Amino acid sequence: MPDQPYHTVIGLEVHVQLLTRTKLFCGCSTQFGLPPNSATCPICTGLPGVLPVMNRAAFDLALKAALALNCQIASFTKWDRKNYFYPDLPKNYQISQYDLPFSHDGWLEIETGEGKKRIGIIRVHLEEDAGKMLHDEQGGGRESLVDLNRTGTPLLEIVSQPDLRSPEQAKAYLEEIRLLLRELEVSDCEMQEGSLRCDANVNIHVLQPDGATAATPIVEVKNLNSFRAVERAIRYEAKRQYDEFQRTGQRMGEVSKATAGWDEDRGVTIIQRRKEEAADYRYFPEPDLVPVRVSAEELAQVRASLGELPAAQRVRLQQDYALTAKDVDVLIQQGRPFVAYFEEVARRAGDAKEANNWVTNEVLRTLNERKLSIKDFPLSAEALAGLIRQRSQTGLNMQRTREVFARMLETGSSAEQAIKELGFEVIADESRLRDLVRKAIAANAKAVADFKKGKLKAADAIKGAVMRETRGMARTELVQQILLDELKNS
């Protein structure tokens, strides 16, 4: 970054709630928005004497995600207790994975201003979520309540290498994770509902006058819950560290790592405390759960279920349909069923460019207006392809074609029927058009005289008369051609 006297170094810890029906170690529902504490049982509230049992569906989703993130999968993995006290954690420990996570050493490619960049992933592990504190901030109340519905929900933690170099790259990385995990139906990644959360480890490398680089202590900014918050918090924190470095000259090693919160309203990070190290949590192996073994067959099965991932899809769609990177991105962001719909329209219409225009404009607009998914879209791929073919065959103008599209949505007619119903049949019959042109020439003597004197624009008046006569349905290029022909010979 030539305009900045420092480099920002960012590693992200992303927490993603898995889309399972039930929790990680008990049968309670994971549904969002249930009445507080209604989805709880002795296991997830940590009563003595209960035994957790791993939810295999959660583990399979976690495997899917890790494979898609190009991770190595451990054939043997175990659970550990991470001990800490907090009111939303009634057991006083969280079941997590410490020294033997189920996957490690992966990567994810992101798009940056300078091209593609591979971001390393240190590890992906599975753990249970804690509950939620509800602070009474309205009406001057001073109490906090605890909702344990979320306690025990399966959570995937994805820890990146410190490979990200700007707030924009951090956002791109998060967006790519969201796209990937949504496509795989591993998580809905709804940041507003807390199913995708992010902590950012930020520090800066300052170039010294002597050519050496000084690094500031890492600050972990916790609980960023929107893309905008991630970008703003990182930008603010990097600048804050630079200002502090200028003031005090503090370097790595002289100050311990710290944890910070993000104040969205004021747009500032607030340093809270020295960061805990792993040793502070007194991890030890969870005695109530058996370790998990993953066989090669199982792994092959999960791998086969991944289907085409967004990175591969981008390359293929650009190549097969000659679309721009931007076009393809719009398609892919809508998810696999939408891409499949586009591909079918393109194939049936024999025109990918037009199919892309219709699908990403009119179809997408209709879906958004009616809050529908592509699965419930009233027009089949064949119906839309039929409209595209009709337009290319008849030369119907765009305005009229949109009206036909609206009619098809309304009545379920085919493109051909809708064109008839609306009286939009294009007149392309040459002898009929020639008759109309001759009549218009006879009725516009002055325009003809002007044209002969060299005022070529005068021909537009005659053409206009033909278009009026046919309510705009005459094929324009053909009228133009016949008109010039007739004028030359008149």
Ligand SMILES: [Zn+2]
């Ligand atoms: Zn439970």
